[in-house]
Amino acid sequence: MSRILTRGLTTVMLFLALTGTTLAAPFAAIVIDARDGRVLYSDNADARLHPASLTKMMTLYLVFEAVAKGQLSLDQKVKVSSNAASEPPSHLGLRTGERISVRDLIRAAAVKSANDAATALGEAVGGSEAEFAKMMTAKAATFGMHNTNFRNANGLTQTNHYSSARDMAILGRHLLYDYPQYYNLFSRKSTVTDGKTVYNTNRRLLSSYRGADGIKTGYTNAAGYNLVASAERGNERVIAVVFGGRSSRARNAKVAELLDLGFSKAPAMVAVVKPAIGRNPGVRETDAPRPRGDVPDGILTASLKAIEDAVVPSAAASTPDPAMIRVSAYAPKTVSSPRARPGSARSLPAMQSRSIAAVVEARPPLARDSAAEAWTVQLGAFKDRTYAVNVLAKATRQGAPALQGAKGSVEKATVKGLTLYRARLSGNSPVSAEEACAHLRAMNQVCRPVSD
Incomplete structure (x- = not known):
């Protein structure tokens, strides 16, 4: 009996290997009005799932913060560690001991989603990737990202490395409003970094969806195809998040559908309420923040x-x-x-x-x-x-x-x-x-x- 079961299991595993079929990752989605954070749609939005390269959004946020505080400069050269150089694809192909500017590392992480670049940035800010991961989790807590814990800077699958669709929507708003001077990075279909032309992993949606201008894709076997996307039409801006897409095409189609839904439900005019830090500012179904203008x-x-x-x-x-x-x-x-x-x-x-x-x-x-x-x-x-x-x-x-x-x-x-x-x-x-x-x-x- 056990021999029959073993043969059956072997046959199934061989079939999966030959067909490239994997068990579907759990699905989750959320749509928010980017202007004030109100939720327009959600599905399994608080489930703790693998974020994959959406993780790099927090890596980049902390790098932008370090530059703003004068702890790093964009032209500063970073020495690549063996840990960073050994990261698997997607990568820039950095070599141990190589020196590369913070500016080039940012471009590689944001546009190409290079794992080696993200790790090098994390080590430059935190001293080590482990310490940087603690900084990432601490920052997430100040944003009200209650279902997020980071263990690395790039998003490769690791035990106790997780986030949720809602939390990534919160992070997307912070990137958009806290560091708008860098947001254009996520809309570039290609860029030059370290003398190489690299292409945006999100370029298909950027090219096909009217108003789309960022921000980040993610994929691992465990996570499926993830995406945080933002689009702007007139006065309206919507952020949509998908976890667990079956393919990049299916994910993009779902995100486009969710963005359409968001624009259909978003009010024509809403006062922008920038995301807050340190006062439990998580996006909730019942949130209806009182708009604040630029005067008392x-x-x-x-x-x-x-x-x-x-x-x-x-x-x-x-x-x-x-x-x-x-x-x-x-x-x-x-x-x-x-x-x-x-x-x-x-x-x-x-x-x-x-x-x-x-x-x-x-x-x-x-x-x-x-x-x-x-x-x-x-x-x-x-x-x-x-x-x-x-x-x-x-x-x-x-x-x-x-x-x-x-x-x-x-x-x-x-x-x-x-x-x-x-x-x-x-x-x-x-x-x-x-x-x-x-x-x-x-x-x-x-x-x-x-x-x-």
């Missing part, structure tokens, strides 16, 4: 209230019913950083009055040529009135000089049965509308000049 809450509330009071509700009709407000061209100068603690009772009334004056200023009409001012700066059309008001308030605070004397409005309209709220700044010349949009786009505000 009391000021922002007063500003929005002033605009809300100026917007006259229209009847439920298809004809837009705008209520106009005068926009000050000098709003940023009037909203200064107060010495008192933001939101304190002592300082709030004064700040409120300054803020309201900045957003809605009662000024006599300027003598302007109406024929030359038949242009509107359109900031977007939104399903939610509050978002439209928020966008208008933000644009007035950004204070493009070309908008002096322009009139801000939130207009309600019905288009094909859908109620929309348009945030607009009217009374511009063609030149001033273009100049204003150039200023606002530089501040990451969607803007389009429209002829009235």
